Amino acid sequence: MMDALLLGLLLAAIAIGYGLGRLQGVRRKPRHARPSAPSSTLTRDYFVGLNYLLDERPDEAINTFINVLDVNSDTVDTHIALGKLFRTRGEADRAVSIHQNLLARPALAPETNARIQLELARDFMTLGLHDRAQRLLYTLLEQQGDDALRYPAKKLLVDLLEREKEWQAALDLVLPLLKQHPNFSRPAAHWLCELAIEEIHDASRSLARRHLKKALQLDPGCVRANLLLAELAMDNGHPERAIEHLEHIPEQEPAHIATLLPYLRHAYERQDNVSGFEAHLLRLLSKTPYTSVIVALGETVHRREGVDSAIAQVGEHLKMAPSLGGLDYLADLYVESQRQNGREADSRLLLLKHHTASLLANRPRHRCQRCGFTSEALHWQCPSCRHWGTIKPITGIEGE
Numbered sequence: 001m002m003d004a005l006l007l008g009l010l011l012a013a014i015a016i017g018y019g020l021g022r023l024q025g026v027r028r029k030p031r032h033a034r035p036s037a038p039s040s041t042l043t044r045d046y047f048v049g050l051n052y053l054l055d056e057r058p059d060e061a062i063n064t065f066i067n068v069l070d071v072n073s074d075t076v077d078t079h080i081a082l083g084k085l086f087r088t089r090g091e092a093d094r095a096v097s098i099h100q101n102l103l104a105r106p107a108l109a110p111e112t113n114a115r116i117q118l119e120l121a122r123d124f125m126t127l128g129l130h131d132r133a134q135r136l137l138y139t140l141l142e143q144q145g146d147d148a149l150r151y152p153a154k155k156l157l158v159d160l161l162e163r164e165k166e167w168q169a170a171l172d173l174v175l176p177l178l179k180q181h182p183n184f185s186r187p188a189a190h191w192l193c194e195l196a197i198e199e200i201h202d203a204s205r206s207l208a209r210r211h212l213k214k215a216l217q218l219d220p221g222c223v224r225a226n227l228l229l230a231e232l233a234m235d236n237g238h239p240e241r242a243i244e245h246l247e248h249i250p251e252q253e254p255a256h257i258a259t260l261l262p263y264l265r266h267a268y269e270r271q272d273n274v275s276g277f278e279a280h281l282l283r284l285l286s287k288t289p290y291t292s293v294i295v296a297l298g299e300t301v302h303r304r305e306g307v308d309s310a311i312a313q314v315g316e317h318l319k320m321a322p323s324l325g326g327l328d329y330l331a332d333l334y335v336e337s338q339r340q341n342g343r344e345a346d347s348r349l350l351l352l353k354h355h356t357a358s359l360l361a362n363r364p365r366h367r368c369q370r371c372g373f374t375s376e377a378l379h380w381q382c383p384s385c386r387h388w389g390t391i392k393p394i395t396g397i398e399g400e
Contacts, residue, residue, distance in 0.1 A: 076102060076108065076112055076116075079098055079101075079102055080099070080102070080115065080116065080119055082098055083095040083098040083099050083119055083123070084119065086098065087122065087123055087126055092123045092126040092127045093127065095119070095123045095126075096120065096123045096124070096127070099116050099119050099120040099123060100120065102116045103116055103117070103120070110143075111149075114140060114143065114149050115149065117136055117139070117140045118137075118140065118149060118152060118153055118156070120136060121133045121136045121137050121140070121153075121156060122156065124136065125156070125159075125160060130160055130163065130164055133156075133160055134157065134160055134161075134164075137153055137156060137157040137160070138157070140153050141153055141154065141157070151177075151181075154173055154177065157173060158170050158173055158174055158184075158187075161173065162187070162191070165194070167191040167192075167194045167195050167198075168191075168195065170187075170188075170191055171188055171191055171192070171195075174187070174188050175188065178218070185218045185219050186218075186219045186221075186222070186388050186389050187388045188215075188218050188219075189215040189216070189218045189219035189222040189224075189225065189388075189389075190215070190222070190224065190380055190381065190388040190389065192211045192212065192214055192215035192218070192225075193211075193212065193215055193222070193224045193225055193228060193380070195208075195211050196208040196209075196211040196212050196215075196225075196228055197228070199211065200228075200231075200232070205232060205235075205236070208228075208232065209229065209232055212225045212228050212229050212232075213225075213229075219389075220252070221252045221253060221389075222252070222389070223249050223252050223253050223256045223259070223260075223389070224380055224389070226245045226246065226248050226249055226252070227245075227246075227249070227259070227260065227263060229242075229245040230242040230243075230245040230246050230260075230263050230267070231263070233245060234263075234266065234267060234270065239266075239267040239268070239270040239271050240267075240271070242263065242267040243264065243267050243268070243280075246260050246263055246264050246267065250284065250287065250288065253392065254287075254288045254290075254395075255392040255393050255395050256392060256393065257284060257288055257290055257292065257293060257393075258290060258292040258393040258395070259378060259393060261292055261293070261296050264277065264280065265277060265296065268280070274300065274303075274304065277300060278297065278300050278301070278304075281293055281296055281297045281300065282297070285297065285317060289317060289320055289321035290321070290395055291321070291323040291325040291326045291329075291395075292325075292393075294314055294317045294318065294321065294323075294326050294329075295314075295325070295326065295329050297313060297314070297317070298310045298313055298314040298329060298333070301313045302333070307333055307336050307337045307340060308337060310333055311330065311333045311334065311337060314326065314329065314330050314333065315330060318330060322397060323396070323397050323398070324356060324359060324360060324363075324397060324398050325360060327356055328353070328356035328357060328360055331349060331352055331353040331356060332353065334349055335349060335350065335353060363394075363398060364376060364394065365377075365378075365393060365394060366378050366379070366391050366392065366393055366394060367391065367392065367394050368382040368384060368385060368387070368390045368391045369390045369391075369392060370382065370385050370387050370390040371384050371385035371387075371390075373385065373391070374394075375391070378391060378393070379391050
């Protein structure tokens with residue numbers, strides 16, 4: 001509905017603009033001049049276009065107006081708007097034709113020419129012609145053009161480099177902009193993390209560590225950087241340093257406690273320090289009583305003291321922070337306790353376990369805080385809105 005309304009308004013604007021242009025042209029003519037044959041043809045095409053518009057045949061109307069609308073300083077905005085319309089309708093190839101036709105006009109002002117190049121780069125990106133878009137944007141930035149267009153051109157080029165996973169090139173473009181545009185700090189931190197992962201694979205661990213520390217300087221809330229630093233510390237045989245990095249994460253983003261727990265367990269196991277892990281979990285529970293922490297504590301108590309102690313521990317914490325996942329885990333413990341005592345599991349308990357498991361089976365584990373995208377796996381860049389660091393574990397009664 002909105003697309004049809006927008007199309008109608010745009011076509012009406014084209015028609016009115018063309019009509020006003022024709023009227024202005026008539027007024028400028030000397031009184032003794034006779035109307036020429038081309039003028040009659042243009043007027044006829046103009047009314048043909050209007051007739052298409054009234055008959056709800058927008059494609060024919062657009063083509064007619066394009067053919068009769070001269071390219072000049074008064075009509076170039078209309079041509080650019082037509083190109084944008086085609087691109088948003090999924091017809092980027094037609095948008096390319098319009099914008100390339102505009103660039104072929106040598107009489108246009110340099111600022112107008114730069115605007116058209118920017119739109120053409122967007123057309124190429126929509127068509128997946130990233131190399132052509134990249135060359136065009138670099139050429140545009142090398143020109144001494146309108147400063148107002150330089151930032152959107154750089155932003156579009158950064159988006160393109162990010163899609164192509166050219167992390168260092170994106171960083172080189174963005175780092176000088178951070179003072180004026182701090183919104184690039186979070187993406188830049190994640191690009192540094194991407195570079196660090198590549199360097200870890202290439203056995204350049206010291207360079208990876210420098211990039212991760214730089215990521216935390218750009219974005220102190222970058223959970224990913226601390227997770228990678230913890231991995232590096234573990235690989236180098238320093239579990240105590242890994243724990244130090246992991247301890248920063250609850251302060252950065254409490255929801256990512258569920259993400260850090262496997263790393264934390266591994267670090268304490270490498271130290272053979274189960275009691276230290278249990279104490280760490282209790283500290284986390286005192287601030288953030290999440291289901292994942294309650295379950296991790298229950299598993300630790302279960303291994304050390306048995307199932308009944310785990311039931312008592314988990315049941316006590318669930319009173320303060322009830323959740324569906326916690327109830328499901330508690331039901332598992334009760335079923336195991338009955339079987340250890342030589343009894344068949346209560347049918348009502350098994351039914352409850354069946355229901356909780358069914359409810360949890362279709363629950364996503366992560367959600368983007370910006371667009372609402374959900375997934376089982378953790379993505380550091382949202383596949384839907386493409387923002388970095390916005391996907392977090394779901395917490396609460398139905399979370400984790």
